[in-house]
Amino acid sequence: xxxxxxxxxxxxxxxxxxxxxxxxxxxxxxxxxxxxxxxxxxxxxxxxxxxxxxxxxxxxxxxxxxxxxxxxxxxxxxxxxxxxxxxxxxxxxxxxxxxxxxxxxxxxxxxxxxxxxxxxxxxxxxxxxxxxxxxxxxxxxxxxxxxxxxxxxxxxxxxxxxxxxxxxxxxxxxxxxxxxxxxxxxxxxxxxxxxxxxxxxxxxxxxxxxxxxxxxxxxxxxxxxxxxxxxxxxxxxxxxxxxxxxxxxxxxxxxxxxxxxxxxxxxxxxxxxxxxxxxxxxxxxxxxxxxxxxxxxxxxxxxxxxxxxxxxxxxxxxxxxxxxxxxxxxxxxxxxxxxxxxxxxxxxxxxxxxxxxxxxxxxxxxxxxxxxxxxxxxxxxxxxxxxxxxxxxxxxxxxxxxxxxxxxxxxxxxxxxxxxxxxxxxxxxxxxxxxxxxxxxxxxxxxxxxxxxxxxxxxxxxxxxxxxxxxxxxxxxxxxxxx
Amino acid sequence: xxxxxxxxxxxxxxxxxxxxxxxxxxxxxxxxxxxxxxxxxxxxxxxxxxxxxxxxxxxxxxxxxxxxxxxxxxxxxxxxxxxxxxxxxxxxxxxxxxxxxxxxxxxxxxxxxxxxxxxxxxxxxxxxxxxxxxxxxxxxxxxxxxxxxxxxxxxxxxxxxxxxxxxxxxxxxxxxxxxxxxxxxxxxxxxxxxxxxxxxxxxxxxxxxxxxxxxxxxxxxxxxxxxxxxxxxxxxxxxxxxxxxxxxxxxxxxxxxxxxxxxxxxxxxxxxxxxxxxxxxxxxxxxxxxxxxxxxxxxxxxxxxxxxxxxxxxxxxxxxxxxxxxxxxxxxxxxxxxxxxxxxxxxxxxxxxxxxxxxxxxxxxxxxxxxxxxxxxxxxxxxxxxxxxxxxxxxxxxxxxxxxxxxxxxxxxxxxxxxxxxxxxxxxxxxxxxxxxxxxxxxx
Numbered sequence: 001x002x003x004x005x006x007x008x009x010x011x012x013x014x015x016x017x018x019x020x021x022x023x024x025x026x027x028x029x030x031x032x033x034x035x036x037x038x039x040x041x042x043x044x045x046x047x048x049x050x051x052x053x054x055x056x057x058x059x060x061x062x063x064x065x066x067x068x069x070x071x072x073x074x075x076x077x078x079x080x081x082x083x084x085x086x087x088x089x090x091x092x093x094x095x096x097x098x099x100x101x102x103x104x105x106x107x108x109x110x111x112x113x114x115x116x117x118x119x120x121x122x123x124x125x126x127x128x129x130x131x132x133x134x135x136x137x138x139x140x141x142x143x144x145x146x147x148x149x150x151x152x153x154x155x156x157x158x159x160x161x162x163x164x165x166x167x168x169x170x171x172x173x174x175x176x177x178x179x180x181x182x183x184x185x186x187x188x189x190x191x192x193x194x195x196x197x198x199x200x201x202x203x204x205x206x207x208x209x210x211x212x213x214x215x216x217x218x219x220x221x222x223x224x225x226x227x228x229x230x231x232x233x234x235x236x237x238x239x240x241x242x243x244x245x246x247x248x249x250x251x252x253x254x255x256x257x258x259x260x261x262x263x264x265x266x267x268x269x270x271x272x273x274x275x276x277x278x279x280x281x282x283x284x285x286x287x288x289x290x291x292x293x294x295x296x297x298x299x300x301x302x303x304x305x306x307x308x309x310x311x312x313x314x315x316x317x318x319x320x321x322x323x324x325x326x327x328x329x330x331x332x333x334x335x336x337x338x339x340x341x342x343x344x345x346x347x348x349x350x351x352x353x354x355x356x357x358x359x360x361x362x363x364x365x366x367x368x369x370x371x372x373x374x375x376x377x378x379x380x381x382x383x384x385x386x387x388x389x390x391x392x393x394x395x396x397x398x399x400x401x402x403x404x405x406x407x408x409x410x411x412x413x414x415x416x417x418x419x420x421x422x423x424x425x426x427x428x429x430x431x432x433x434x435x436x437x438x439x440x441x442x443x444x445x446x447x448x449x450x451x452x453x454x455x456x457x458x459x460x461x462x463x464x465x466x467x468x469x470x471x472x473x474x475x476x477x478x479x480x481x482x483x
Numbered sequence: 484x485x486x487x488x489x490x491x492x493x494x495x496x497x498x499x500x501x502x503x504x505x506x507x508x509x510x511x512x513x514x515x516x517x518x519x520x521x522x523x524x525x526x527x528x529x530x531x532x533x534x535x536x537x538x539x540x541x542x543x544x545x546x547x548x549x550x551x552x553x554x555x556x557x558x559x560x561x562x563x564x565x566x567x568x569x570x571x572x573x574x575x576x577x578x579x580x581x582x583x584x585x586x587x588x589x590x591x592x593x594x595x596x597x598x599x600x601x602x603x604x605x606x607x608x609x610x611x612x613x614x615x616x617x618x619x620x621x622x623x624x625x626x627x628x629x630x631x632x633x634x635x636x637x638x639x640x641x642x643x644x645x646x647x648x649x650x651x652x653x654x655x656x657x658x659x660x661x662x663x664x665x666x667x668x669x670x671x672x673x674x675x676x677x678x679x680x681x682x683x684x685x686x687x688x689x690x691x692x693x694x695x696x697x698x699x700x701x702x703x704x705x706x707x708x709x710x711x712x713x714x715x716x717x718x719x720x721x722x723x724x725x726x727x728x729x730x731x732x733x734x735x736x737x738x739x740x741x742x743x744x745x746x747x748x749x750x751x752x753x754x755x756x757x758x759x760x761x762x763x764x765x766x767x768x769x770x771x772x773x774x775x776x777x778x779x780x781x782x783x784x785x786x787x788x789x790x791x792x793x794x795x796x797x798x799x800x801x802x803x804x805x806x807x808x809x810x811x812x813x814x815x816x817x818x819x820x821x822x823x824x825x826x827x828x829x830x831x832x833x834x835x836x837x838x839x840x841x842x843x844x845x846x847x848x849x850x851x852x853x854x855x856x857x858x859x860x861x862x863x864x865x866x867x868x869x870x871x872x873x874x875x876x877x878x879x880x881x882x883x884x885x886x887x888x889x890x891x892x893x894x895x896x897x898x899x900x901x902x903x904x905x906x907x908x909x910x911x912x913x914x915x916x917x918x919x920x921x922x923x924x925x926x927x
Contacts, residue, residue, distance in 0.1 A: 046550070047547075049530070060525055062525065062527070064526075083525045092520065120570065142733070268624035271844065353530060392857045392880075394859040394878060394925045396927055425922065456516055456524075457528075481884050
């Protein structure tokens, strides 16, 4: 494939562009789901194509095609140059990239079992078994169990001399049920919502997840929610972990610290950010126990790779250190805006036909000192919420509302009744500054976000947010509509 | 079309005598993005994606590829045949449908000038817009995109339906200090986009949005501009009007057919064959789309079906299948919310006290049956006093049941605007709604 890559680089060099790269990508994807005893999704797909990115006359152009041959590569490269020339009609300064050494390297996701070697029948068998357990009670009107595997093989070459081959694999699985009774619908899922748990590994994830072992419990909790009382409207201590805390990190810290957003380049769509660059190193984002670390080297992380799509080597850095804003998600174009001479390496594209954009890396809340049981004992009036059901945050990443599948009241140090429709609202810095306890490394676990949408055209990216449960003081919970 | 016919021929011959279905999507799409008055991203993609379903008794295999040469297609079909050997039986699997007459697209939807709109053409239009916004002391952000797409559904039972259309969208956000404005136009013909009109609307909004004041969250009369209504309607389309959600008891209309479910001023239809949302006249099973009245004068009248949900409800498909198989079921994709008779200006004048909302941001759903949702106001939120815009306000979060809100509609605007939707588009008017619930405020 690098021979094809060379064609694009030769043309780009000959035309005297400022920078150019080509990424040839082959993506194999397998999606399986069973819904209510029927096959819901079943697709095994392969796509192959390439995208050429050109920086010419100080402006960007990008073109892609799904036909890999010398003529098409020439045509597409020239088209990218034409687009860059058109972009230069409206610029105020030339785009300059932060320097990065050239690399020749191969990197791949560590895996024990190749999921594409597993017959579909075996996967479907497990999904049907889960489905039959989930639907044993008539109030369960909808049950979906699913698996998804994606392998992306990339060949990336730049005009600066990098030749990077990467083979990145992710596996995911989970299930959810909807219990319905007299106009009430309650969801419960395992291990997490939005398609289940996804991590960068092979089919061995299926055994680790113990899907079947949890089906009955999850079904019964969904039924219990139908009879439960609503989450009270109150201000209480909130304990969250798992994929809800992962989403909280994602929405209120991850997106807020994408440097392209911060600089206004996403204003027309996703919005901007309150975490502006003059706050770097000064702004108290959270309480002193809050440490949030971006890490493209995290084992199992969905954003873990050898290099990003700017050909920058994977790194680990603080976004929030001891509660203070300490870094951003960067690419080579914008790193200079915060006085850096090197990008932290968080520029990624979905597939071959999208331009790389600044993305959230794996971003994790580092563990604290508490045992979970001690944290609950220490909470007089609180609520534990689990598994995200609803998420919404404003265009500067300040005001948010989250809803979860299930809540448990904490009364005088004891986890007591189940409550339904738990929601909470807050303002990002106030919320993170109210964090007074984080559980220790025994509870620290990776949670995958496999559906992060950003950009125009919209692209989906994946990343992980490891965390252990944490407590936030006096949070507004139980937001209601009276109708 | 000939290219798609050739692809089908190769697939069918490789599959032998087995029942086989092909879904082919070709598209060329280009988008120029601008921010802070300069072009920031500029992309173009061309692709053909082929999805193949092969059936054998109650077993089915589905494979996809974008390699459409003879070898690539043969390899893909062979993979499906291999997968079939290991496949589990699905006792609910339907056979492939026989062809039904598909009406031609009701409107002209393909325009050569739109397919050929170049990067230089886009840069020129954006440049003209930026000059205007700069002249007004504002900064411009947005996108201008154009492209064409052809979708073909064919099967070995004789179905062959193919549709070609172009589209272009100009979306503009402008900023003056802490005031934001926004406007957008979506057309099949780029020549019909009123670039000056879009710029003028966004600039006027941002100009009026400077130095927003804080107001207390609570219940207010609201005037929702069409883009804000569209954000809510999109969720109603998926969770309220789809046959599968209806059958599972998850729709607000479940068990209420023929009963009043929304305000009597509301009529909502799905119509791909004519009118403002005309589009592809067949679905992803190749079945002809039919016009479906979903709600008439507030009364629940129908939901859309694919063959599977149609069978369960003993009614034919309405032609609203998504690509099979899927877990969503059928979804309406060409939805028209019928306009009312109140001029926007008059709607404003009729309001003693209320809030005018340009657009919602990051809307999401908590309870599907009541369509309880939350989201933020964006790009121009204003307090109305004695029939006039009195001052801009800081953005608010709504937490509201859309079913409840659509029961409290006081007036509907006399003009429809087109908004993009999942797999299609929507035409919606502005709405004036009483007691709309804002649950909290933000800081800007």
